[in-house]
Amino acid sequence: xxxxxxxxxxxxxxxxxVEAVWPFLRDLYNPWILPYSQRTVQQDCAQWIQQMNFxxxxxxxxxxxxxxxxxxxxxxxxxxxVLFLAETLPGIKKQEEMMI
Numbered sequence: 001x002x003x004x005x006x007x008x009x010x011x012x013x014x015x016x017x018v019e020a021v022w023p024f025l026r027d028l029y030n031p032w033i034l035p036y037s038q039r040t041v042q043q044d045c046a047q048w049i050q051q052m053n054f055x056x057x058x059x060x061x062x063x064x065x066x067x068x069x070x071x072x073x074x075x076x077x078x079x080x081x082v083l084f085l086a087e088t089l090p091g092i093k094k095q096e097e098m099m100i
Contacts, residue, residue, distance in 0.1 A: 014089055025081055032074035035059040 034040075037059050041049055052060075063071040 017089060018085070021085060025078070025085070029074060029078040029081075032062055032071055033078060035061055 036045065036049075041052070041060065049060075061071075
């Protein structure tokens with residue numbers, strides 16, 4: 001049976017892993033999943049993209065229509081990565097089962 005002290009260490013370990021892995025996943029897939037708003041276009045994009053006219057309520061997808069197959073592939077990979085992380089990290093339910 002796990003005691004409270006071990007439970008806290010275990011929970012801290014899980015949080016530490018997520019905090020270490022999530023920024024990597026986010027930054028890896030960000031160019032393919034984060035749409036561009038007028039604000040992000042003005043800050044982070046090439047000059048020719050900054051010169052495009054679109055209103056503040058609009059967003060631009062991070063890919064062009066001809067790249068939609070690649071975008072779907074990246075989205076599938078991102079989803080699989082997040083699911084893998086969620087399925088392999090032990091959660092509260094598993095901890096409760098261990099305590100019984």
